[in-house]
Amino acid sequence: MSEQSAPEQETAAAGSVAVEDQAVGVRAEARATATGTPVPAGGTIVPRWLRWALVGSALVVALWLPNGLYPTVAVDIACWALFAVAVDLLLGYTGLMSFGHAAFWGTSAYATGLAAINWGLPFPVAVLLGALAAVVLAIPVGYLAVKRVGIYFAMVTLAFAQMVYYIANQWRSVTQGENGLQRVPRELFGLDLTDEYYFYYAALPIVAGGLFLVWRAVHSPFGRVLVAIRDNPARARALGYPVHRYKLAAFLLSAFTAGLGGGLFAIGHRFVSLDVLHWTTSGKAVIIVVLGGIGTLWGPVVGAAGVTRLEDWLSFAGFEQIGLVTGAIFVLTVLIFRRGLWGTLAHWLRRR
Amino acid sequence: MGSEGSAGQHPALRARGLTKEFRGFRAVDGVDLAVAAGSVHALVGPNGAGKTTLFNLLTGFAPPTAGRIELAGVDLTGLAPEGFARRGVARSFQITSLFGQLTALEHVELALQSGSSLGWKFWRSAKLMRRYTPRAMELLDMVGLADLAHTTADALAYGRKRALELALALALEPSVLLLDEPTAGMGLEDVDRTVALIAAIRAGRTVVMVEHNMSVVGALADRVTVLQSGRVLVEGPYDEVRADERVITAYLGEGAVRAAHS
Ligand SMILES: Nc1ncnc2c1ncn2[C@@H]1O[C@H](COP(=O)(O)OP(=O)(O)OP(=O)(O)O)[C@@H](O)[C@H]1O
Ligand SMILES: [Mg+2]
Numbered sequence: 001m002s003e004q005s006a007p008e009q010e011t012a013a014a015g016s017v018a019v020e021d022q023a024v025g026v027r028a029e030a031r032a033t034a035t036g037t038p039v040p041a042g043g044t045i046v047p048r049w050l051r052w053a054l055v056g057s058a059l060v061v062a063l064w065l066p067n068g069l070y071p072t073v074a075v076d077i078a079c080w081a082l083f084a085v086a087v088d089l090l091l092g093y094t095g096l097m098s099f100g101h102a103a104f105w106g107t108s109a110y111a112t113g114l115a116a117i118n119w120g121l122p123f124p125v126a127v128l129l130g131a132l133a134a135v136v137l138a139i140p141v142g143y144l145a146v147k148r149v150g151i152y153f154a155m156v157t158l159a160f161a162q163m164v165y166y167i168a169n170q171w172r173s174v175t176q177g178e179n180g181l182q183r184v185p186r187e188l189f190g191l192d193l194t195d196e197y198y199f200y201y202a203a204l205p206i207v208a209g210g211l212f213l214v215w216r217a218v219h220s221p222f223g224r225v226l227v228a229i230r231d232n233p234a235r236a237r238a239l240g241y242p243v244h245r246y247k248l249a250a251f252l253l254s255a256f257t258a259g260l261g262g263g264l265f266a267i268g269h270r271f272v273s274l275d276v277l278h279w280t281t282s283g284k285a286v287i288i289v290v291l292g293g294i295g296t297l298w299g300p301v302v303g304a305a306g307v308t309r310l311e312d313w314l315s316f317a318g319f320e321q322i323g324l325v326t327g328a329i330f331v332l333t334v335l336i337f338r339r340g341l342w343g344t345l346a347h348w349l350r351r352r
Numbered sequence: 353m354g355s356e357g358s359a360g361q362h363p364a365l366r367a368r369g370l371t372k373e374f375r376g377f378r379a380v381d382g383v384d385l386a387v388a389a390g391s392v393h394a395l396v397g398p399n400g401a402g403k404t405t406l407f408n409l410l411t412g413f414a415p416p417t418a419g420r421i422e423l424a425g426v427d428l429t430g431l432a433p434e435g436f437a438r439r440g441v442a443r444s445f446q447i448t449s450l451f452g453q454l455t456a457l458e459h460v461e462l463a464l465q466s467g468s469s470l471g472w473k474f475w476r477s478a479k480l481m482r483r484y485t486p487r488a489m490e491l492l493d494m495v496g497l498a499d500l501a502h503t504t505a506d507a508l509a510y511g512r513k514r515a516l517e518l519a520l521a522l523a524l525e526p527s528v529l530l531l532d533e534p535t536a537g538m539g540l541e542d543v544d545r546t547v548a549l550i551a552a553i554r555a556g557r558t559v560v561m562v563e564h565n566m567s568v569v570g571a572l573a574d575r576v577t578v579l580q581s582g583r584v585l586v587e588g589p590y591d592e593v594r595a596d597e598r599v600i601t602a603y604l605g606e607g608a609v610r611a612a613h614s
Contacts, residue, residue: 221465221481222474224454228462231451238411238445240437240466240524253474 054298062204069309071196075268077308078200078207082261084288084300085214086254091286092295093218094250095230096146099154099282100161101258103141104134106277107164108259109266113181114174116267122188124206127263134259135252137164142251146244149233158279165277180273184266196268203264210260215297217253226250258285287326291333293343302342362425364389364558365410365441365528370419372405372582379405381582382419387528389424392550392559394569394590397579398602403562404446406579407532410560411443412436423528437466442526444517446533446562450505456516457501460488463523488523494553495519496545511542518546522553529553531561535568547571566594578602 065074083105090096112130115121121129145156168175175181186193193199217223225246229236233243266272275281284307292303307326314322337344363386372380380402387393395403408414410421412433420429423439431439451459464484465471473480492498495515500508508516514534521529534550535543547568550559554572563569569576569590576593578585580602586593593599 217474219478220474220476221470221478222472224458224462224478224481225465225471228451228454231453232449234413234433235445235449235451236462237433238413238437238443238449239463239520240434241471242432242434246471249472249474 058298058301062208066197066200070312071200072268073308073312074200075196075203075264076312077305078203079261079265079268080285080288080304080308081301082207082210082264083258083285084292084304085211085297086257086261087285088289088294088297088300089214089217089254089257090250091289092299093223093230094226094247095233096247096251097150097154097286098145098157098251098254099279099286100141100157100159101254101285102277102279102281103157103161103164104138104255104258105262105265105281105285106168107137108134108262109272109276110168110175110181112263113184113266113272116184116187117181120185120187123186123193123202123267124188127206127260127267130263130266131256131259134255134262138252138255139248142248142255146247146251158282161277161279161282165274165279168277169274175272175274178274180271181266182271184270184272186267186270199268203268206260206264210257211297211301213253214257217250218297222246222249287330289340291330291340293340293346296340296342296346298346299340299342303340306341362389362422363387364391364424365560366422366425367406367410368420368422370406370409370421371417372402372409372414373417378582380409380416383579383582383584385577385584385587387558387560388574389558390554390556391574392554392561392572394573394576395560395562395579396564396566396569396576397585401579402582403579404532405582407443407530407560407562410436411441411530437524440525440527441530442521442524442528443530444521444532444534446536448510448513448517450513450516452506453504455502455504456492456497456508456512456519457485457488459505459516460491460519460523461485463520464488466524491519491523494522495549511538514538515542515546518549526557528558528560531559531563533562533564535563535565543568570594 062078065077069077083101086104087098087101090098108127108130110130111133112126115126115129116123119126141157141160145153145160148156169177186199188202191198191202193202218226225236225241228239229241229243229246236246237243262276265276288303288307289300290303291307292301293299310326310329311322314325319325333341339347365385365387367383367385370380370383370385371378383406395406397403405414409416409419412428412431412435415430420427422428423441428436428439451462454462461481461484464487465481470476470480489498489501492501495518497512497515497519500512505513505516514537518531518534521531531550535546538546543565550561550572559572561572563573573590575588576590577587578593578596578599585602586596586599588596
């Protein structure tokens with residue numbers, strides 16, 4: 001049915017469709033093109049053994065993390081990693097810059113918190129419900145947003161996110177307004193998870209599941225279509241791919257993953273405040289992706305670890321202007337490492 | 353899809369009063385066009401005549417200001433580009449339009465996959481797309497790209513990119529194939545190869561091509577439509593059109609007509 005509707009601004013001219021779409025591509029371009037080396041669609045030409053070595057060491061690090069860091073920080077890293085990977089699925093693999101993803105992270109945080117408080121559900125079930133709530137919200141937002149490209153897409157997502165923030169602020173009977181949701185329980189079949197250290201391990205399978213979901217999608221036939229859409233949406237349409245529907249599907253997957261992160265964040269902090277819906281939360285997710293490396297999956301994970309650790313360290317040191325420092329680091333990184341930290345490392349390894 | 357384009361008395365592709373305005377400027381102005389099933393129809397005209405805009409209208413890339421588009425008698429006006437592609441109308445682009453980071457092989461595999469639901473399966477491995485590899489290699493071989501199958505589009509030379517455009521359009525098994533200047537910017541050798549290829553693949557299809565190279569038009573086209581300032585100037589068989597004074601004027605100016613007569 002949506003095939004029938006071709007609003008003027010949407011199909012206006014093949015040329016403008018292509019040009020505007022490509023303007024979003026902040027991504028690291030020219031991957032190994034100089035040498036003409038074959039590069040698989042989504043990612044890297046890292047040899048297989050190295051890839052498994054990476055996965056292995058990541059697993060070791062993930063299992064060790066709460067022993068080396070404060071467990072609260074470890075939980076935060078895991079949540080933000082999910083969030084950032086979700087944003088990168090759109091930004092890096094579909095060419096869509098969402099500036100309103102806090103709406104999905106935050107909606108899931110509230111929904112998870114409410115489900116846990118009111119129904120006393122086991123926390124993984126509450127988190128899943130939260131993520132599904134984020135998907136439900138993402139259907140209308142995505143439906144309208146994917147018809148726009150470039151900066152207009154970003155503006156539509158931002159506008160919706162601001163609306164959600166406003167509603168949450170007004171709807172005090174549900175969200176408790178500025179007080180936030182207090183004392184969110186951490187139920188799991190009667191296990192005692194009050195200690196963050198144990199909660200981290202209980203949450204880890206959900207984090208791994210979310211990351212696997214995105215990894216799978218990126219390396220699927222679907223992911224191949226997304227990369228084609230990112231590189232040249234007009235061409236993808238000429239091949240018969242309903243580009244809007246693919247973008248919407250990617251948007252929903254992304255909202256789900258961001259929702260998993262937001263739900264865990266709510267359970268992890270046992271508290272949900274309006275901050276989870278604030279536009280700076282969307283901004284932080286984008287910053288993490290750009291710092292880590294757009295269009296890679298390790299990048300957002302590394303970025304999440306770096307930013308969260310740094311923020312914790314700064315606040316521990318009693319630093320008032322945390323945003324100033326992270327902002328400066330952001331600017332420097334973008335100027336020096338165009339591809340982000342992980343993206344630059346991967347690029348450098350590949351060239352040797 | 354295939355070649356059922358000959359359905360009854362309907363032309364394979366038909367435009368009725370097709371018009372496109374850009375802020376009051378009529379790039380395409382009331383064009384009527386009937387492309388017979390199984391024919392090769394050339395669209396010629398000076399720069400800015402509206403040929404590419406007409407192609408955009410005929411493939412859903414631009415919504416017409418007025419007029420209709422019919423495919424074998426079925427009204428497709430208002431359909432999105434992917435809708436045209438799915439109904440067997442494939443196009444190539446005048447300005448090469450590829451997926452920069454994907455290899456030539458991945459391009460053709462994607463084109464072959466577009467008819468199936470595999471592209472939705474985000475939970476399956478991309479390795480499943482290997483089922484399209486043999487056919488993709490065949491198509492790449494047809495356009496002379498077999499040995500560059502694993503090169504990314506960005507790294508292909510210009511002529512090779514044009515060839516890949518052609519392979520993509522062919523992969524869709526279209527009943528109607530629209531080629532926007534398929535030989536533009538090619539060396540002589542590549543032009544000959546492309547002409548031979550189009551001659552080979554026209555069987556069972558309808559081809560509409562924009563082409564500036566008159567020897568290519570002469571070698572391939574059954575009929576020619578000359579477009580000028582968005583309107584149809586002349587339409588007819590190649591030999592007639594070539595000798596038409598109005599066409600010579602449109603292309604070369606008044607002087608050429610006098611020269612041709614002296
Ligand atoms: N999106 C657009 N907005 C405004 N004007 C346009 C647009 N697209 C095309 N035009 C104008 O319409 C006219 C026809 O352009 P078109 O590209 O269709 O010509 P063409 O016959 O394909 O020329 P060429 O031989 O150079 O490819 C030109 O004057 C062009 O400037
Ligand atoms: Mg043109």
